[in-house]
Amino acid sequence: MKICIYGAGAIGGFIGARLARAGEEVSLIARGPHLAAMKAKGLKLLSEEGDFTVTPRCAADPAELGPQDYVVLALKAPAVAGIVEQMQPLLGPKTAVVMAVNGVPWWYFHDLDGPWRDRRLKTVDPDDRQWRGIGPGRVLGCVVYPAAEVAEPGVVRHQSGDRFSLGEPDGSKSDRAVALSRAMIAAGLKAPVKPDIRTEIWVKLWGNVAFNPISALTGGTLKRICEDPSTRALARSIMNEAEAVANKLGVKMPIDVERRIEGAAGVGEHKTSMLQDLERGRPTEIDAIVGAVAELGDVVGQDTPYIDAIYALVRQKAALLGVYP
Incomplete structure (x- = not known):
């Protein structure tokens, strides 16, 4: 071939x-x-x-x-x-x-x-x-x-x-x-x-929509984000919104949110791709990973205030660094 x-x-x-x-x-x-x-x-x-x-x-x-x-x-x-x-x-x-x-x-x-x-x-x-x-x-x-x-x-x-x-x-x-x-x-x-490739897309996206922008804003690794009570709670809130959007699109997550967070914590001192891109002055996948989930929320009529807020923040940070749009 x-x-x-x-x-x-x-x-x-x-x-x-x-x-x-x-x-x-x-x-x-x-x-x-x-x-x-x-x-x-x-x-x-x-x-x-x-x-x-x-x-x-x-x-x-x-x-x-x-x-x-x-x-x-x-x-x-x-x-x-x-x-x-x-x-x-x-x-x-x-x-x-x-x-x-x-x-x-x-x-x-x-x-x-x-x-x-x-x-x-x-x-x-x-x-x-x-x-x-x-x-x-x-x-x-x-x-x-x-x-x-x-x-x-x-x-x-x-x-x-x-x-x-x-x-x-x-x-x-x-x-x-x-x-x-x-x-x-x-x-x-x-x-x-x-x-059902869309369910598999959502399972990976479910973590990315939370951990990528949080890490980009804080500089924290997955382990640090998951171990800090405040950022863990924020990640959970973002992931709950994303799951609600997925559910309205007919997607049921195969695991619960706490298990997904524990899976991320188990990766350890890892910097997300979004954080690495910002540190290296490269364009990021903000729109595909975060903005598109907010847009899907609009499509299905699901409010996503946490996702909307972190999308605004990480876009501005990337813009100030000269890598967005």
Whole structure:
């Protein structure tokens, strides 16, 4: 299969390296020193399971690669709209686009039975660029669990996790989802095809909507946030609001809020991705992780005062740091 990883940084590089080693026809899209290093020496993956180097085709311009069977978008949510036009040469009539992106997806209401079917979300796709340019019919949902980092240009260090849950928006076990799942499993990854990918999105989002902005505002790690009674209570209030929104969308969380908080505490002295982005002066996923949950609350008629407040605060902090919008 021809699989293009668009955004071959930490997570994209991890996926691409594993698939390339397994023999899939992988290409990587990247930029800057990371791209130059991969072109010169290949992509090296560091892991407790053993280090290895692969030499897939690497490019900055998708037009060099042509139509693919799958395009895995492994980008920060705010970056996706900006590459829609550029990625068009990768899209053939049957190309699937795997959205390995955090937060509420722009395609959330596609093929979703009920009164909001095919509704658009302004916080994550304000001008419908993704809906029109990618098309929800191409989408395979994906929830990303591993942690990785770019250790240096051309080198990705895998830190933990190997699961990428996949799912069709309509819940079907399609041939394309099964084929990709098998390829990823053959590459040493866990890639279950889920009948309800939206519930899995919500379980990950449930923690992110609280812990990411709290950490961005305070500088606290997950352990610190969960152990401090005041920030733990704030996280619980935000998560209760998010769960109420999810419930009105027909999603039932598989665990209770206290167990979810304890799970976060167990991660330890970990800085959330939003805090790390702010510290490094990079754009954050504020809208996809926090703002979109507030928008969904408006859609279903659920008040979200805690989410609205922390969304306003973290947006202003990011704006003052020059990384928002």
